[in-house]
Amino acid sequence: MKEIGTFKVKTGLAEMLKGGVIMDIVSVEQAKIAEEAGAVAVMTLERVPADIRKAGGVARMADPQLIKDVMNAVTIPVMAKVRIGHFAEAQILEALEVDFIDESEVLTPADEQHHIDKHKFKIPFVCGAINLGEALRRIGEGAAMIRTKGEAGTGNVVEAVRHMRLITSEMRRLTILSDDELMTAAKEMGAPYTLVKYVAENGKLPVVNFAAGGIATPADAALMMHLGAEGVFVGSGIFKSENPHVMAKAIVRATAYYDDPEILLEVSKNLGKTMTGLQISQIDEMDLLQKRGI
């Protein structure tokens, strides 16, 4: 017996990333800096979210040649983003044999009604969520990993905190419901009943859950780990800071030692200028990335 592309193999890679930092990069050079700093994986994009926000227009999958170059340059897993619902972009990335696909709200959605049927792919997918119902819908579609959406490109951790707290408190609530209340809970959340039942019995998602969207400092990463994240994605926070190599290294160490204030103190010193943040209230409701594809 030998089988590839099983759900176990897909979630298995996500399990191996736990306690680690996945970094957004836009070039081979940045990918090497990320690997050198101790990233567990890199996410390849055309532009980091802060620049996507500034540039406006339609944001699409990165050039496969760039992704290929990154795959050849580093030994850690390479991820790349596709637009929500754009299964043709995903097929291209599968043919490229990228290690993980992020069906991401950071890019402009291709389908406002449907997500990709991720069971059809041999490559694992990660998807964003702002609440438990959304997380379970994505897992129902085949996602092998979940991350909070937060609000990408803001350097403001408040939305990631909101989403992580909501997801964990909704999971806690399910564990105290009686069996006959679970179907109603599933209906209210718009989530598959079997997955609702799984969470009620186990108190956690059936896949790994990372934090993403607005993490800009080692302390932000530690905060998210305390709130229940099993690892973090850092988008603009690293390569929009003054000293990316130092910042990347510090966030890796803060994620591993999130519960050790002495180490956090040590790595938080002398980081240089952090990325310029953005108040969520300064963003037009229409421009909030987290509202895409729920």
Place this chain on the structure above:
Amino acid sequence: MIKIGVLALQGAVREHIQMLKNCGATPIEIKRIKQVDDIDGLIIPGGESTTIGKLIVDYGFFDKIKEFANLEKPVYGTCAGLILMSKRVIGESIKTLNIMDIEVRRNAFGRQIDSMEVGLKIPKLGEKEYPAIFIRAPIIENIGEQVETLAKVDGKIVMVQKKNLLVSSFHPELSDDNRIHNYFLNLVDKIL
């Protein structure tokens, strides 16, 4: 009760802890080098070998684990753990602990798309196949003297033992078969 440390810097720590509990051992998450003095055996889990390799050096584990293994205490490495315990990684300059006399090749089966579930024959564990999960797995290309091969996939070595040291390129912590963890615990028991 046997105390087994699981190096908890990054990777599949929780699964090993759960598996050890199921086998009746006392698992301890190891994040500080002084904790190593209290354990009977150590597991270096799967994860990203580059990341764990850097953290091992930064937080003093490099010499500590070498010292632990040199005292003939049992150490088991899965996947990234295997890479870090090896003498050398072929074609790369990654700094390894060099406690196990093997040369390994990383991502030797291919990328994630080639990650697989295999029914593995491990004669030492009995007739029944072991449900082995390989994730971007390494292989063992060369083994030194006294290193015993325990399992192969398509002729490639994926599990070996040398006295107190055990390594596998797959992830028994992701399966629900606890025979390998029990095998390691027996090894610890014999040495105690």
